Amino acid sequence: MAEIEETQLPGVGVRHEFVTAGGERVAVLTHRSGRREVAVFDRRDPDACRTFLHLSADDTRSLAELLGAGQVSEAVAAVRHQIEGLAIDWITLPADGPLVGATIAEGQLRSRTGATIVALMGSGGTLPAPGPEQRLDGGDVVVAVGTPQGLQQLRVLLGA
Amino acid sequence: MTLAAASGEVAVVFIEVGAVVLVLAVLARVASGIGVTAVPLYLLVGLAVGDGGVVPLDLSADFIGVVAEIGVLLLLFALGLEYTSSELRQGLRTGVAPGAVDAVANFVPGLLIGLLLGWDVTTAVLLGGVSWVSSSGIVAKVLTDLDRLGNRETPPVLNLLVIEDLAMAVFLPVAAALATGRGLGATLVTVGIALVAVAVILVVALRGGEWLSALLAPATDEALLLAVFGLTLLVGGLAQQLEVSAAVGAFLVGLALSGPVQHRASALVGPLRDLFAAMFFLFFSFQVDPADLPGVAVPALALAMLGTGGKLLSGWFVAARAGVARAGRLRAGSALVARGEFSVVIASLGATLVDGPRLGAVTAAFVLVTAVAGPLLARFVGRPAV
Structure with missing residues (x-):
């Protein structure tokens, strides 16, 4: 598994990021409210995000289901x-x-x-x-x- | 204000306050529709209904004044709630250099312009404070709206906001002590008491926070709301008695809460804060005479230019330290340009000073310009290069 880097975002939540096998840098932002965002970094400007996906707590579960992760551990x-x-x-x-x-x-x-x-x-x-x-x-x-x-x-x- | 003075007066107060709040409601809706913060619009309404405005209100000024004071406390309480004590400790560990650069680059312009206007040192220091602090609320909104929370320059930007807010916990009581306008000796004593009190409350908040949170945790929503509201007012009032500035007391109460209680309190107090804070912004510009505005346009615009430059410098510096490239450094700076609630809180401390009215006018104009131009600049700077 790729190495996951964690960054605290004061007042917002926490950001986890990793580099995919294809070299894309992907970040998951977890807000304190449980809302999440998935960001894919821009290859030309590695500090900025190209794609930004807003997910409610429910959406997160749906996406996780599709991606095949167990939800037991989280609960x-x-x-x-x-x-x-x-x-x-x-x-x-x-x-x-x-x-x-x-x-x-x-x-x-x-x-x-x-x-x-x-x-x-x-x-x-x-x-x-x-x-x-x-x-x-x-x-x-x-x-x-x-x-x-x-x-x-x-x-x-x-x-x- | 005597509530039972005459039912006729009460009726007028209700009508006046109700009408004004309805106008605020429309503006808040317009603001969210066009994607800007409502604070500058509230300030404009305050100008219109205040001293020398188009439709001055007479009777409800006292009422709105008290509500405004509570608004400051709730604003700062909610701000304190945003941060956890571990975030604060981390901020203090890593944020000293960025905080110092930010302070110099943004405090000095305000101080200098105040002195150039021929104001006394105290008022000039307050103007320095006004130009120093970014609006955490507006910055967070800009970063969210522009989908920049994931960007690499964002953590240093948010850390800088933590440092600024902590610096305010020291600056506000010092400024409040200065504004009492006594002799040098008495002022030094007041400042000393203020700093000791802040240190004590900060330690208690960080150490005793878990105890307080555990105590409040079993409360129902209703009981929790009343408890945090009462606690905020009580600690704020005690801090004010010690001449520490009630706002700082409220901020520290917010810091003390942690864990699930923090989230619940934040959700419960949020709507209350929006209501009272709107009245605070209204009341602030209420006291500004629109006739003063043309006279302060030049210094306010100069301050807005210098303050924008200062924030671009701060953003460049903190982002560069995090290894972010040029485009990201500019984005960081532009996100920080907007000033808001803190600037208004600082300026309101000086309301009773000789140059207080002009400080209020400069601040109102300065906040209006930066709160509108800042988010626009951030949007413009962030456009992808074609």
Whole structure:
């Protein structure tokens, strides 16, 4: 992945930029209000923007959907922001993990670690809020929320 | 003003204020239609209904005066809300050199013109302040409207605005102390108290901000609005008691709020600020006698030329430091040309001075010219070379 450069814009928000493989410089401005703008820099004047796309919070989600990025991480990051001491972790299940093939309930993951699985990202797409009957497959990414210690225990239990 | 003096008077006040506010509403709409800020138009209305204007208002002056004072507080409070304490710290770390260049290039023209006009030093210093500070509101609007927020010269421009606003937290109380017009010794004491008070409030705002924000966070919108409004007036009033200038107190309250409370307060106070600030701009030019304007046209235009040159220099300097090429340096300077709310706030401090009326007239003309010409210049400079 290209290196992403972050610049603070006092009173406005923050700007992230990177150079595409084709050599175009692209910036994403995130306003404090959640509104975003996508800018493509001008090749002749590298300090100015050629294209400027205004996106509302909703538009941003649509565009992200089209570009294929998962929205789970963002939503969970917002939750984590609100509650102090809460951590989130993305854990990839190894193919030979001890709990592969078991359901979430059978693993007794919550009672043993205090951590909750909030989403499963597997070959079939992202499954938010999986039920206790959901089976864990090798290669799935488990998104879990809990205390940092709980998440560490979960990592050990899952064999990751 | 006694509210119950006579219902006839109240009726006249309502009618006068209502009619004027409706005119402001039309102008705000026109302004947004043609893509300029409404501040210069408000100033023109103030000239028309003020002393010596076309349709002077008699009864509502007191009422508008109090509303205008609150307008200043809310303007500065909202400005303080714009910045987070980490942005301020970063600004202070990296912004000293740009801030100094900007101050010299733009304060000196005002000071010199004030002295050349034969004004006393205090009034000339105030005029220096008037020509020094760009309008954060207009600059942010210009950058947004012209889609320049993503440009590489924009972060240094915004950082410069932070520095200017912080410099005002020091300059305003000093200017207010000077304007009390006592002897040298008493003035020095007042300035000393003012600076200590600002330092204390600034430290409390930066350190205690999280505590205050956490305290306010659970409030409903209604309770939060009342709390920040009350707090702004209270701290502003206390600052005024210490002769620190109420505006600075309000600014620091805004700085102290952070996190989600900051965003909510900003959304809640926004409409209130627009209303009260409009009355402030109105009231300022209300006190300017239009008959004074022709007499100050030459110095005001000279100041506008020098002030434009000064901002082009500041913009060139800050953009060059960020490694921006020539075109971007010019864009940075042109974006900064517009003066507005701060210049008017500074000039209003000197309203009671001997040369106060002329300071007000020069400032009104200067703000009118730069607030209109600045955005136009920025648009023109930004045109892509064919």
